[in-house]
Amino acid sequence: xxxxxxxxxxxxxxxxxxxxxxxxxxxxxxxxxxxxxxxxxxxxxxxxxxxxxxxxxxxxxxxxxxxxxxxxxxxxxxxxxxxxxxxxxxxxxxxxxxxxxxxxxxxxxxxxxxx
Amino acid sequence: xxxxxxxxxxxxxxxxxxxxxxxxxxxxxxxxxxxxxxxxxxxxxxxxxxxxxxxxxxxxxxxxxxxxxxxxxxxxxxxxxxxxxxxxxxxxxxxxxxxxxxxxxxxxxxxxx
Numbered sequence: 001x002x003x004x005x006x007x008x009x010x011x012x013x014x015x016x017x018x019x020x021x022x023x024x025x026x027x028x029x030x031x032x033x034x035x036x037x038x039x040x041x042x043x044x045x046x047x048x049x050x051x052x053x054x055x056x057x058x059x060x061x062x063x064x065x066x067x068x069x070x071x072x073x074x075x076x077x078x079x080x081x082x083x084x085x086x087x088x089x090x091x092x093x094x095x096x097x098x099x100x101x102x103x104x105x106x107x108x109x110x111x112x113x114x115x
Numbered sequence: 116x117x118x119x120x121x122x123x124x125x126x127x128x129x130x131x132x133x134x135x136x137x138x139x140x141x142x143x144x145x146x147x148x149x150x151x152x153x154x155x156x157x158x159x160x161x162x163x164x165x166x167x168x169x170x171x172x173x174x175x176x177x178x179x180x181x182x183x184x185x186x187x188x189x190x191x192x193x194x195x196x197x198x199x200x201x202x203x204x205x206x207x208x209x210x211x212x213x214x215x216x217x218x219x220x221x222x223x224x225x226x227x228x
Binding site for chain 2: 002033035042043044045048056058090103104105106107108109
Protein backbone atom coordinates (compact mmCIF):
# COMPACT_ATOMS: atom_id res chain seq x y z
CA UNK A 1 0.00 0.00 0.00
CA UNK A 2 1.57 3.28 -1.17
CA UNK A 3 -0.58 5.54 1.03
CA UNK A 4 -2.18 7.18 -2.01
CA UNK A 5 -5.93 6.55 -2.24
CA UNK A 6 -8.21 6.87 -5.22
CA UNK A 7 -11.97 6.66 -5.56
CA UNK A 8 -13.92 5.17 -7.11
CA UNK A 9 -12.15 1.95 -8.03
CA UNK A 10 -14.37 1.33 -11.05
CA UNK A 11 -16.60 3.67 -13.01
CA UNK A 12 -18.90 2.75 -15.88
CA UNK A 13 -20.64 5.51 -17.76
CA UNK A 14 -21.99 6.46 -21.17
CA UNK A 15 -20.58 8.60 -23.94
CA UNK A 16 -21.22 12.30 -23.48
CA UNK A 17 -21.31 12.07 -19.70
CA UNK A 18 -19.08 13.74 -17.12
CA UNK A 19 -17.26 12.04 -14.24
CA UNK A 20 -15.01 13.08 -11.37
CA UNK A 21 -12.12 11.00 -10.10
CA UNK A 22 -10.73 11.67 -6.66
CA UNK A 23 -7.24 11.25 -5.23
CA UNK A 24 -5.83 11.70 -1.73
CA UNK A 25 -2.03 11.94 -1.59
CA UNK A 26 0.23 10.36 1.02
CA UNK A 27 0.39 12.24 4.27
CA UNK A 28 2.97 15.01 3.91
CA UNK A 29 3.07 14.96 0.11
CA UNK A 30 2.38 18.32 -1.51
CA UNK A 31 2.41 17.30 -5.15
CA UNK A 32 -0.17 15.28 -7.06
CA UNK A 33 0.09 13.89 -10.57
CA UNK A 34 -2.48 12.34 -12.88
CA UNK A 35 -1.69 9.67 -15.47
CA UNK A 36 -3.80 7.86 -18.04
CA UNK A 37 -3.01 4.26 -18.95
CA UNK A 38 -4.71 2.78 -21.97
CA UNK A 39 -3.84 -0.39 -23.85
CA UNK A 40 -2.50 1.33 -26.93
CA UNK A 41 -0.98 4.44 -25.36
CA UNK A 42 0.82 3.16 -22.30
CA UNK A 43 1.27 5.48 -19.32
CA UNK A 44 0.69 9.11 -20.26
CA UNK A 45 1.31 12.05 -17.96
CA UNK A 46 -1.71 14.36 -17.80
CA UNK A 47 -1.10 17.08 -15.22
CA UNK A 48 0.72 17.92 -11.99
CA UNK A 49 -0.29 20.10 -9.04
CA UNK A 50 1.86 21.37 -6.22
CA UNK A 51 0.26 22.79 -3.09
CA UNK A 52 -2.87 23.80 -4.95
CA UNK A 53 -1.20 25.26 -8.04
CA UNK A 54 -0.81 23.71 -11.48
CA UNK A 55 2.88 22.97 -12.07
CA UNK A 56 3.12 20.94 -15.26
CA UNK A 57 0.83 19.91 -18.05
CA UNK A 58 1.14 16.91 -20.32
CA UNK A 59 -1.15 15.39 -22.91
CA UNK A 60 -4.36 16.47 -21.22
CA UNK A 61 -7.38 17.05 -23.43
CA UNK A 62 -9.37 20.27 -23.17
CA UNK A 63 -12.38 18.16 -22.08
CA UNK A 64 -10.39 17.18 -18.99
CA UNK A 65 -9.61 19.42 -16.05
CA UNK A 66 -8.16 18.99 -12.60
CA UNK A 67 -7.67 20.84 -9.38
CA UNK A 68 -5.98 20.41 -6.04
CA UNK A 69 -7.84 21.58 -2.96
CA UNK A 70 -6.50 23.23 0.24
CA UNK A 71 -6.50 19.85 2.01
CA UNK A 72 -4.27 18.65 -0.90
CA UNK A 73 -6.67 16.10 -2.32
CA UNK A 74 -7.15 16.35 -6.05
CA UNK A 75 -9.96 15.75 -8.50
CA UNK A 76 -9.78 14.97 -12.20
CA UNK A 77 -12.88 15.94 -14.14
CA UNK A 78 -13.57 14.25 -17.47
CA UNK A 79 -16.40 15.62 -19.58
CA UNK A 80 -18.07 14.86 -22.92
CA UNK A 81 -16.73 11.36 -22.54
CA UNK A 82 -15.83 9.33 -25.60
CA UNK A 83 -15.24 5.61 -26.01
CA UNK A 84 -11.51 6.30 -26.33
CA UNK A 85 -11.41 7.76 -22.83
CA UNK A 86 -11.83 4.27 -21.39
CA UNK A 87 -8.62 3.66 -19.45
CA UNK A 88 -7.01 3.28 -16.07
CA UNK A 89 -6.44 6.64 -14.43
CA UNK A 90 -3.67 6.76 -11.87
CA UNK A 91 -2.90 9.42 -9.36
CA UNK A 92 0.57 9.69 -7.86
CA UNK A 93 2.00 11.90 -5.15
CA UNK A 94 5.40 13.09 -4.01
CA UNK A 95 6.74 15.40 -1.37
CA UNK A 96 8.03 18.33 -3.41
CA UNK A 97 7.31 17.54 -7.03
CA UNK A 98 10.73 18.66 -8.20
CA UNK A 99 12.34 16.87 -11.11
CA UNK A 100 14.44 13.97 -9.96
CA UNK A 101 14.44 14.92 -6.29
CA UNK A 102 11.61 12.83 -4.94
CA UNK A 103 9.84 9.60 -5.74
CA UNK A 104 6.34 9.43 -7.11
CA UNK A 105 4.08 6.92 -5.36
CA UNK A 106 1.12 5.66 -7.32
CA UNK A 107 -2.41 5.05 -6.13
CA UNK A 108 -4.41 1.93 -7.04
CA UNK A 109 -6.08 3.61 -9.99
CA UNK A 110 -9.63 4.16 -11.21
CA UNK A 111 -10.79 2.01 -14.11
CA UNK A 112 -13.09 4.06 -16.32
CA UNK A 113 -15.26 2.31 -18.88
CA UNK A 114 -17.21 4.44 -21.34
CA UNK A 115 -20.00 2.57 -23.14
CA UNK B 116 9.73 17.14 -25.52
CA UNK B 117 11.27 13.98 -24.17
CA UNK B 118 10.75 10.69 -25.98
CA UNK B 119 11.57 7.33 -24.40
CA UNK B 120 11.81 4.13 -26.42
CA UNK B 121 11.78 0.75 -24.71
CA UNK B 122 12.72 -2.71 -26.01
CA UNK B 123 11.70 -5.45 -26.15
CA UNK B 124 7.95 -5.19 -25.78
CA UNK B 125 7.74 -8.79 -24.55
CA UNK B 126 10.40 -10.98 -23.01
CA UNK B 127 10.16 -14.60 -21.94
CA UNK B 128 12.92 -16.18 -19.85
CA UNK B 129 13.28 -19.37 -17.89
CA UNK B 130 13.43 -19.21 -14.13
CA UNK B 131 16.98 -18.57 -13.00
CA UNK B 132 18.03 -16.85 -16.22
CA UNK B 133 18.79 -13.14 -16.56
CA UNK B 134 16.54 -10.56 -18.20
CA UNK B 135 17.64 -7.27 -19.76
CA UNK B 136 15.35 -4.42 -20.79
CA UNK B 137 16.71 -1.43 -22.67
CA UNK B 138 15.54 2.16 -22.99
CA UNK B 139 16.76 5.14 -24.95
CA UNK B 140 15.86 8.75 -24.33
CA UNK B 141 16.04 11.78 -26.55
CA UNK B 142 16.60 14.79 -24.30
CA UNK B 143 20.14 15.07 -22.97
CA UNK B 144 18.80 17.29 -20.17
CA UNK B 145 17.07 14.31 -18.54
CA UNK B 146 18.88 13.43 -15.35
CA UNK B 147 16.70 10.98 -13.43
CA UNK B 148 15.66 7.54 -14.65
CA UNK B 149 13.28 5.42 -12.58
CA UNK B 150 12.04 1.92 -13.35
CA UNK B 151 8.55 0.82 -12.40
CA UNK B 152 7.09 -2.67 -12.12
CA UNK B 153 3.39 -3.14 -12.72
CA UNK B 154 1.66 -6.42 -11.97
CA UNK B 155 -1.60 -7.17 -13.69
CA UNK B 156 -4.34 -4.82 -12.49
CA UNK B 157 -2.07 -3.19 -9.92
CA UNK B 158 -0.35 0.16 -9.54
CA UNK B 159 3.11 0.89 -10.94
CA UNK B 160 5.72 0.50 -8.19
CA UNK B 161 9.19 1.99 -8.22
CA UNK B 162 11.81 -0.76 -8.11
CA UNK B 163 15.04 1.11 -8.77
CA UNK B 164 16.21 4.46 -10.08
CA UNK B 165 19.44 6.06 -11.25
CA UNK B 166 20.65 9.62 -11.57
CA UNK B 167 22.82 10.95 -14.36
CA UNK B 168 25.90 11.34 -12.16
CA UNK B 169 26.01 7.56 -11.61
CA UNK B 170 26.80 4.85 -14.16
CA UNK B 171 25.39 1.83 -12.36
CA UNK B 172 23.25 1.01 -9.36
CA UNK B 173 22.41 -2.38 -7.82
CA UNK B 174 19.78 -3.60 -5.42
CA UNK B 175 20.00 -7.33 -4.78
CA UNK B 176 18.99 -9.07 -8.04
CA UNK B 177 18.19 -5.83 -9.85
CA UNK B 178 20.66 -3.45 -11.45
CA UNK B 179 20.39 -0.44 -13.71
CA UNK B 180 23.12 0.95 -15.98
CA UNK B 181 23.22 4.34 -17.64
CA UNK B 182 25.20 5.48 -20.65
CA UNK B 183 24.78 9.25 -20.89
CA UNK B 184 26.78 9.57 -24.09
CA UNK B 185 24.58 7.11 -25.93
CA UNK B 186 21.48 8.24 -24.02
CA UNK B 187 20.40 4.78 -23.03
CA UNK B 188 19.81 2.91 -19.80
CA UNK B 189 19.06 -0.70 -19.04
CA UNK B 190 17.43 -2.82 -16.35
CA UNK B 191 19.08 -6.11 -15.49
CA UNK B 192 17.33 -8.78 -13.45
CA UNK B 193 19.42 -11.78 -12.45
CA UNK B 194 18.24 -15.19 -11.17
CA UNK B 195 14.71 -14.45 -12.32
CA UNK B 196 11.79 -15.87 -10.36
CA UNK B 197 8.12 -16.36 -11.32
CA UNK B 198 7.16 -13.37 -9.15
CA UNK B 199 9.28 -11.17 -11.42
CA UNK B 200 6.62 -11.66 -14.12
CA UNK B 201 5.06 -8.23 -14.72
CA UNK B 202 5.20 -5.25 -17.04
CA UNK B 203 8.26 -3.06 -16.54
CA UNK B 204 8.31 0.60 -17.48
CA UNK B 205 11.33 2.82 -17.79
CA UNK B 206 10.95 6.57 -17.46
CA UNK B 207 12.92 9.76 -17.74
CA UNK B 208 12.48 13.16 -16.21
CA UNK B 209 13.49 16.41 -17.85
CA UNK B 210 15.30 18.65 -15.41
CA UNK B 211 13.50 21.69 -14.14
CA UNK B 212 10.95 22.57 -11.53
CA UNK B 213 8.29 20.15 -12.70
CA UNK B 214 8.41 16.37 -12.52
CA UNK B 215 7.02 15.39 -15.90
CA UNK B 216 7.70 11.66 -16.10
CA UNK B 217 7.90 10.36 -19.65
CA UNK B 218 7.41 6.61 -19.74
CA UNK B 219 8.58 3.99 -22.16
CA UNK B 220 5.96 1.74 -23.72
CA UNK B 221 6.57 -1.12 -21.30
CA UNK B 222 8.06 -4.62 -21.44
CA UNK B 223 5.98 -7.62 -20.50
CA UNK B 224 8.32 -10.06 -18.75
CA UNK B 225 7.22 -13.66 -18.42
CA UNK B 226 9.32 -15.96 -16.25
CA UNK B 227 8.57 -19.59 -17.01
CA UNK B 228 9.29 -22.60 -14.81
